Amino acid sequence: MKKSYIPKQHGAWAMLAVPFLSGMFASNPTWSHALLFAGWMLVYLFSYPFLQWIRTKKTKNYKNPMLLYGGLLIPVAAGLIWIEPLIWRWIPLFLPLFIVNCYFARRNRERAFLNDLAAVIQFSLMTFVAYYVGNGLDWWLAAELFALNVLYFTGTVFYVKTIIREKNNVRFYWVSVAYHTVILGVAALLFPKWMWVPLLILLIRAFWSPRTHITVKRCGMLEILYSVFVVATVLIVY
Template identity: 35%
Template sequence: MPSPPAPARPTTPRPAGARPASRRRGPGWVPREHGAWAMLVVPVLVGAILTTPTWRNALLLVTWLVAYLAFHATGLWLRASRRPRYLPPVRAYGVTLVVLGAVLLGSAPGLVRWAPAYGVLLTTSLVCSRRRADRSWLNDAVTVGAAVLMSVVSAGLGRDGTPSATTLTGTWVPPGADDAAAWAVAAVLAGYFLGTVPYVKTLLRSRGSRVVLAVSVGWHAALVLAACAVLVSRLADDRSGGTGAAVALVVVAACLLARAVLVPRVRPWPSPKAIGFGEIAATLAVTAATLTTPTLLP
């Protein structure tokens, strides 16, 4: 006699839109730090606008974003004690970065002069990741520094930037006044993005901490004082140029200080989505003020 059919196994219905387990992507492919994208993109765009964008600026932006994806995947792999399941995105993004980087350096070999600076920043951050200190103040400062420095790198690739982009002996930042303008822009962006580090901590991981709140408020108060000093110096100058830009910096800095003081006191606590929208608005305001910064230079 034929054996009776085996009873069917009960199946659990899969929620609509859910991927089968075999198709789910492993960890490390998509970063969860959504706020990092503005910090990555804005300096490159501002630097490009400063000296008129070229196709090299677009290539730099794509390469920089892939570098961030590779960096994020590598950091996650290190924190996971180098488990094999975390390795695929490291390989994929790493290979893509090598290809894009080779094309970029082939078009502008002078960029290799930035290698020592970014080598130190990258090594420091990866060591922090290896020690599971990726949320430390040091690592936050290092990542902000790497992102902000991109404004000067990008400015050097603009149409009015490096005149000898195909030689290692060529200048690697915009010449003359544009050189100072690129660093002035980087300084303004650094002031803002470094301030977001303690500010965001007061709303998420360190909310309720009086020490972190004091650091956040103190930093933003210092930005207001610096902006006021710039305004006073412009008013004391016989020339009227740049006064409007100085006023814009004071207004933006004052708004950021008010945000640092008031938002952490809101109850209930702002949601991550609300914090993200607030960061977008603040970044747009800072970017607009930053683009006027070159008019402050003598």
């Protein structure tokens, strides 16, 4: 079935790309980044049916996509390790977070906030890996971009929940607005000048969009535009 091969979490594609692009452009883009992104995308595509299999135990539904993506991942990973022999050292950072995802999948609680947070941190860690592959030297800069990604995507988790699962929860709505207000203040104090601009727009989004009864589809489409704006601002500022 097609749904066994294609992840349903459309917002995850932004989390797949934005940290990677942040780390790549903050260092020195190389052809190795293309192989890294291919491997990273295959890891994500493999993890989707794998987690669904853990949740449902429906081997018949998810065996073929796991074999497909796993089979494609092996030569890509081998090529990447051949080019960047020490890149495997980053894997231990991802494993504990993926175990958290497996735990919540097994208990059919994939929408739990802690599960979402583990995924956000996991995706954001790619900032460091892409920066490493680009032979970046300023690791404080990489850490700053990592923190920015974690703050941004955690805010997205709050916001999307106010549109879907918590759309009638007034308290959760105000928690989302408060969170976006706090990260705007953090950006104004700790991040370079003008980085507060996209975060201000995201605060306005968090405040206004849930009041408009925006559809899930339109919400997803707009999130792509917000992600592009965040990446563009990072490129300009950094």
